[in-house]
Amino acid sequence: MNEYxxxxxxxxxxxxxxxxxxxxxxxxxxxIWTEGNPIVAxxxxxxxxxxxxxxxxxxxxxxxxxxxxxxIGLMLGANVVKNEITAHAVGTLSKHKDVHTILExxxxxxxxxxxxxxxVVDYSMNTLCAAGTGSFLTSQAKRLGIxxxxxxxxxxxxxxxxxxxxxxxxxxESDLIHKAQIGYLKEDIIAGLCKSIVLNYLNxxxxxxxxxxxxxxxxxxxxNKGVLKYFKEVLDAPIIVDDDSHLMGAIGIAIMAxxxxxxxxxxxxxxxxxxxxxxxxxxxxxxNCEVLKIYKDHELVDTWGNRCPKxxx
Amino acid sequence: xxKIKIGIPRSIPYYYFDKKWTYYFEKLNIEVILSPKTNKKxxxxxxxxxxxxxxxxxxxxxxxxxxxxxxxxxxxxxxIENYGVADQTCTNFLSxxxxxxxxxxxKVLNYNIVLSKRETEEKGFIKIGKSLGIKTSVCKRxxxxxxxxxxxxxxxxxxxxxxxxxSSKLKILMVGHPYNIEDExxxxxxxxxxEKLNIExxxxxxxxSSITNKLSSKLSKDxxxxxxxxxxxxxxxxxxxxxxxxxxxxFPCGPDSLVNDLVIRKINFPYLNxxxxxxxxxxxxxxxxxxxxxxxxxxxxxx
Numbered sequence: 001m002n003e004y005x006x007x008x009x010x011x012x013x014x015x016x017x018x019x020x021x022x023x024x025x026x027x028x029x030x031x032i033w034t035e036g037n038p039i040v041a042x043x044x045x046x047x048x049x050x051x052x053x054x055x056x057x058x059x060x061x062x063x064x065x066x067x068x069x070x071x072i073g074l075m076l077g078a079n080v081v082k083n084e085i086t087a088h089a090v091g092t093l094s095k096h097k098d099v100h101t102i103l104e105x106x107x108x109x110x111x112x113x114x115x116x117x118x119x120v121v122d123y124s125m126n127t128l129c130a131a132g133t134g135s136f137l138t139s140q141a142k143r144l145g146i147x148x149x150x151x152x153x154x155x156x157x158x159x160x161x162x163x164x165x166x167x168x169x170x171x172x173e174s175d176l177i178h179k180a181q182i183g184y185l186k187e188d189i190i191a192g193l194c195k196s197i198v199l200n201y202l203n204x205x206x207x208x209x210x211x212x213x214x215x216x217x218x219x220x221x222x223x224n225k226g227v228l229k230y231f232k233e234v235l236d237a238p239i240i241v242d243d244d245s246h247l248m249g250a251i252g253i254a255i256m257a258x259x260x261x262x263x264x265x266x267x268x269x270x271x272x273x274x275x276x277x278x279x280x281x282x283x284x285x286x287x288n289c290e291v292l293k294i295y296k297d298h299e300l301v302d303t304w305g306n307r308c309p310k311x312x313x
Numbered sequence: 314x315x316k317i318k319i320g321i322p323r324s325i326p327y328y329y330f331d332k333k334w335t336y337y338f339e340k341l342n343i344e345v346i347l348s349p350k351t352n353k354k355x356x357x358x359x360x361x362x363x364x365x366x367x368x369x370x371x372x373x374x375x376x377x378x379x380x381x382x383x384x385x386x387x388x389x390x391x392x393i394e395n396y397g398v399a400d401q402t403c404t405n406f407l408s409x410x411x412x413x414x415x416x417x418x419x420k421v422l423n424y425n426i427v428l429s430k431r432e433t434e435e436k437g438f439i440k441i442g443k444s445l446g447i448k449t450s451v452c453k454r455x456x457x458x459x460x461x462x463x464x465x466x467x468x469x470x471x472x473x474x475x476x477x478x479x480s481s482k483l484k485i486l487m488v489g490h491p492y493n494i495e496d497e498x499x500x501x502x503x504x505x506x507x508e509k510l511n512i513e514x515x516x517x518x519x520x521x522s523s524i525t526n527k528l529s530s531k532l533s534k535d536x537x538x539x540x541x542x543x544x545x546x547x548x549x550x551x552x553x554x555x556x557x558x559x560x561x562x563x564f565p566c567g568p569d570s571l572v573n574d575l576v577i578r579k580i581n582f583p584y585l586n587x588x589x590x591x592x593x594x595x596x597x598x599x600x601x602x603x604x605x606x607x608x609x610x611x612x613x614x615x616x
Contacts (some may be wrong), residue, residue, distance in 0.1 A: 085604035
């Protein structure tokens, strides 16, 4: 019987799932929108992956990563729950053994990971704001009335990208509106936007980091050809974008679930379990923590967000 | 006559004087009211009384003053302009007195000392006592007592910190001001997360400041903030005993943004730069800490 491992990467915008075998080969994968509800998204993901999984195998490990990793980890009974930095590094290293720099731009996070001899030695993540990430691109695409999927192609058509303030997306947006109103071509504006994402990333997240080749670019935004073009142009270096670049986190966490020795046979029945969360403001002291209670089949299984034990009563 | 009540905000200067003031007033038979640990209400009140540009720590300070304003006769706000020409304090600290005076209708107990003009801490303490109508000789005795007691506390803390360096766990030096590190809302969640990750954290400020102050010159001779100097001096002091450094600062801290950036360029250590603003969600901080711990664990396993 074949042995399989499931990796789930639940981001703010999209949810990714892969099933790998013992040789780290992707058997099947799925990429769907999170749409603000990770529980529903993961249930849908699991249902479809389960249908696609070969019938001759058994699932021995589940790993979760991404911003909803704790919630989904609990829901699926995962044996590995890890942060996305480590997961992305492990996933990328499985395909590109000599990688030095990983550029990653996701929905609300952007990060840079520096790897030396196969070990993560440094990383940096966007700090307080989500400037220059995928969610900004998506909202601007909507504003301009262009499907986000066509965004990159359109940017490539531009011969003269407009200059857009790269420091802060709030300024970038007002710049953008201004440029549109005085009559610049749509593709030039889009190209300018892609370039501003690159400059913003390098000025904030990439500040002070030594970007050495080989460079791998991943995360949802790596599928945007416009952003890729300007990364190549600004860094003056070849940049690798894997076909599975959007799945690297999920692949990485699946590999970690495989390496973890706590194997058990998973049935993937989470779709039948009623999983609920209730958020409330605790009023037992003046901290007023935002407490999130997690119920599995109406039974309280965990409480998050409380700073003291009173919140979990 | 009722006892005089003096309020001490549990914020910025408190963490440098610790219980010295409490010992002093205790000896003078004056009641001290210390504001509680920072909580959500204190932060929200602080935000209401400050403008956006101020740093998170100042906002928290104002919240603490607001808590105390109706509960005591005076609020104590010392102002120490410097500890010598090369040992300045942050300009924000100097503004506390005026900020509070202009925001709240409270009586403020204040003393201003400039150590570079040969003034002493003792003089400040006595000035306060005298303004409350207490004889100089009594004040002097109380100060000697308070100083001795707080020295003792400090030594105990330093010893504990040194002991932590012997731990067999992974060790991380926390480079951040005590009013941030020890604050219930700013630094403590970070420390708790590190404990969960089985990390021994060591406070950069809990070392003998006369040693760390001098050592700072090995990283930079240009820094003139006393507290920043002591923090970065600690890096040199323990550099062969730790596995990583976490810089913790409140947003937007002027001195930290300069000093940390300068130091980061000169050290050869895994480091994490955490800037904390008033954010309720700890998820972002946790992700960053977890990843950082992964990195130093890997680095250690490799060596």
